[in-house]
Amino acid sequence: MKALIIAAGNGERINHITDGKPKPLLDVLGLTLIERAILSAKKAGINEFVIVLGYKGRAIKKYLGSGEKHNVKIEYVYNREWKKENGVSVLKAEKAVGETFVLLMSDHIFDYRILQNLIKKSRSKCILCVDRSPDAYIDMEDATKVRTDGKKIIDIGKDIKKYDAVDCGIFLLNKEIFKAIKESVKRGETSLSAAVKILAKNNKIEVFDIKNLFWLDVDTKKDYVQAKKLLLKNLIKQTDGPVSRHINRKVSTALTKLFLKTNTSPDTISLISLFLSVISCHFFVLGNYFSVILGGIMAQLSSIIDGCDGEVARLKFKETKSGAFFDAVLDRYADTLIIFGMVYGFWTLTGNLLVWIAGFFALSGTLINSYTSDKYKAEFCKPFVSRKMPVGRDARCFIIMIGAFLNQVFYTIVLLSIFTHIENLRRAGFVKLKNLNPGGIKKKI
Template sequence: MMKCVIIAAGKGERLQEKGTSKPLVNFLGLPLIERTIRTAIKAGMNEFFVVTGHEKDPLEGILNKLSEDTGLDIHTIYNPEWENKANGFSVLTVKDKIKEPFLLLMSDHLFDPSIVRNLFSKSNKPDVVLAIDTKINNPMIALDIVTKIKVDNNKITKIGKNLKQYDGFDTGIFYCKPVIFKALEICIKKDKGFLTDAIQYLADKNKVGIFKIKDKFWADINDPESYRKAESEVLKNLNKQQDGIIARYFNRPISLWISKKLSFTNITPNQISIFAFSVACIASLLFAMGSYIPLIIGGILAQISSIIDGCDGEVARLKYQESSYGGWFDAVLDRYADAFLLFGLTWHLYSNSGGNLYLIIGFFAITGSFMLSYTADKYDNLMKIYINTRNIRIGRDMRIFVILLGALLNQVELILIFVAVVMNIEAIRRMIICKNPTTETL
């Protein structure tokens, strides 16, 4: 069992405008404590010990429900000394519960789960290893309150908030062996009850190593300003490497704004997928009506559907609701939506001119659309490994945007020809690249 201790006893006075209990503050749809636990689960932790204090009853209610939802053991330990702001007392409350190395976290710190995975994968770890941020100019850091670290030969020599010279910052992510409890007891007897006091005590004995997080995300939510910065960074990290140019610069900024609002509701990712699909269906019916005004409205609705289609995955990632079924369900609805939109455009032309040629063009447009989507997964995976991603990616975002432009300009024929030709050529190009990806020079 990979055990994790989380300190969640404090009041969080600097964040009172967001909530009276910091662990319960809602951050993009989840209480901070739930976000911390779910991140740790992604990192491989499967048993939790949460130290409570201020407003312990509502906190324990959230944790009990989370334990039921995840099927994992989440134990709560009340710290009667929680009003003593020295957080070492909270860590010491779990002394009799843990006899093996464990992960120690703060309930108000956000982090990339890969930090913990990489930290625990290190071999020959000393008694304590602290994940540190060596980006001295990190804009997420509030220098007046962050704990600073001085390092020599990959070992911590000094730790504290008032260091004048330092090499990095404490992220609040610790690998600890049970020796930390003995160090805390010794320090408390000297009226030094903070966790940093115990870390300094062990550092003086050359027993505290470091793990550099490099460019990985972390944030300490201390006040409204740090909350705002962390929120912005978390949303920015929802961008996908394989986003096409339209998705990256047009759709994604709008969908992120919408997803931020949706994260605070009970709307599920699958419900968002269904709504986006419904909007696309309405657009296809408007296309099929055969006149210009419905064509314009349909084009706008198609683009709206494309934007909203990004929200389901964003909300799923924000609220840890990702699932294989959800991704598959969204992909299936996208294929149906593509077929309906292109058939609506095909019927628009056919009903106005009656030419069978338009049915053939429409057939190849739908086929090209499907094949482009079918080849996307393998191609995108290869893009991450071999292929220069600075070139323009042709995908669904571009296809829908072309439909919008064509609808506004009343050039339905050009839309279908463009989709039929470009999408099939791109699908064939991908098949060639995927056969021998290392020779691709884009």
Template structure:
């Protein structure tokens, strides 16, 4: 049985961040990573697993950081309280200790402001919570996957518990990811370390480890990164953009042609104020212009329409990428995009049909145009059921899918080759055959 996810998180945001500040010239929590600050990213990651109440320790440029977090609270609908860590310059352990008495008795997450991590890490910790009087630290045993081995805090493990923890260990088993699930026992360790004039978070963990009260939870294979240098910041952006190409529902054209281009565009669009829904509208408007151009007489207008149609298809991938990068996905956004896509499909195919009909006056153009539009609509209509069946069967792996990306590319190629009638016929046949194939697959799927 899955344990309940803790509802509170303590975020350590008091530090100076001197290495990163040399490049960004801003307090570390306000450092932007592809459109969102480190502060907002860590809140969004924890919000994704159900955390809605946050405690933030403040130190360097406290009022600037406070104002930024208050803006995040308003945008994201979460509760954020603050703790003035008077001794923050002594170390991150002193910042954490300032939260003593504010976290309650229930387990709480503790994270660093500059650590970007997979939400699944928090879920893994929640599924294996600490016993009363203990803490749990998420650790990564894959040393080759750790970005900066020289800077990582190293952990020696004995039977699932921390034996030693320090950045200078020569013999070590795993890296400290900076993500923890704690009980108030954490503050006992920090207080004892402070009496020895040791004010690092690792110093407090070392105290608890000496009593066998510091467990490890293996999260090897899950992504995380300590974003505390300019190189790490670039790596964080690289990883985020790379992950945008891992969408199992992409068709072959999207995966191999559109997605690499849309990721390049999104890298710039994410730094603007454009919203995903506005990008959906831009893509739709380009499709409308493309359809109007193709409906005109003459090869140049046909080619211009085909090129604009393919450009719109590429941009259509950016809305979802921006939504994921900015943690602004919504059911309405996905539905709105799908509605605009259906209008765009109808306009594009009608424009191609009209171009052929105006030039040749044949009824065959109308018949093939109607069949192509019908097949395209049914292709979209059957997508949800088909995707659900394939996702369950393949457990998240990519699978064969013919959809909008293929038909728009066919329209583009047909316009370039000046073969509108042939293109309508190919789209009609391919889309309707894909619908039949999906019906057969879904019919054979086991009842849920």
């Protein structure tokens, strides 16, 4: 299935911040708006695109080319009448798209899962994605409102008074849309909404609720600022521990913006994080209070930057399994080095041999801690999520920093040792108990 992307308009309300480029080429956290549309669709499983160009179309075509850079196929259609409303742009692509296709706007950002869910739907009717509870940042004055009755559309337009949903600018369409546009153009109406109204009258379109997934039409500078906020907010992962969620992500997303500007690759960031752990180890080995504090700060910084590689990868649609694997292996070495530094430094300073025993079990607890969560994912093919006592790398590094500030290296190691092992045993028990009754008779085949 192809995706049709409308990139013909002149985006006059935002042109003052685009440096003379057309709006689809506006950079939002390392990717242009239109690249975000393309790569979101690609992540949802779509690899062929038709882009309708108009205002400054040549610049867009020059920038995207045939799509090779993003490993997709792009065709272009020109709409000389781009000053008319967007229905005309869709009509120009009639011959370029197949029986059914997805329609996207080049200036909307959205969660790729909206599209992923949409293309699973039956393709017998056209479908318009709607948001039934739009967030406060959606500009309701400019939004296309929809009045629905269940899945049916009763009315649609920017100026209707009664409505219960907002048009998200994401469609699953078939050839019926072209008939409808032609009909509405004859009547002198060139907007897509006018055509949708005709489809609705003939019972040829339904709405699809996007639920709580995000989308945003980037029309103004305010929207642009909001778009960046939204994308960063959506980097928080379900598996994030409390320290990561409430502290690290706030710093890491700020750093991620920097990494995006300098075009640093996720793997390089993983290596920077490991390097900070090496420095942390070095400071801990020195053993004196001042060094220990620096060691603690470096450990926490390493943990924070450890979040950036994934953030950059997700924001640039460059997430790879091998990248995640590489990062995870480096993290385990970072863990090893930091604990080794603490043990070695404390031992040379005090000669207390107990720290080796405590360190041995802190290391074991720490590594088995990571092991259990990934072993769980390996066996059950879903991440281990538990809100009760989520002990991950974020919590461990944070505790190490606090311990360093308090100059309590030994007790920090003992604490790490105790609480990682308790968590590991809890996980083993949790999995055993939860799976004592693995469900009744399986479904029929």
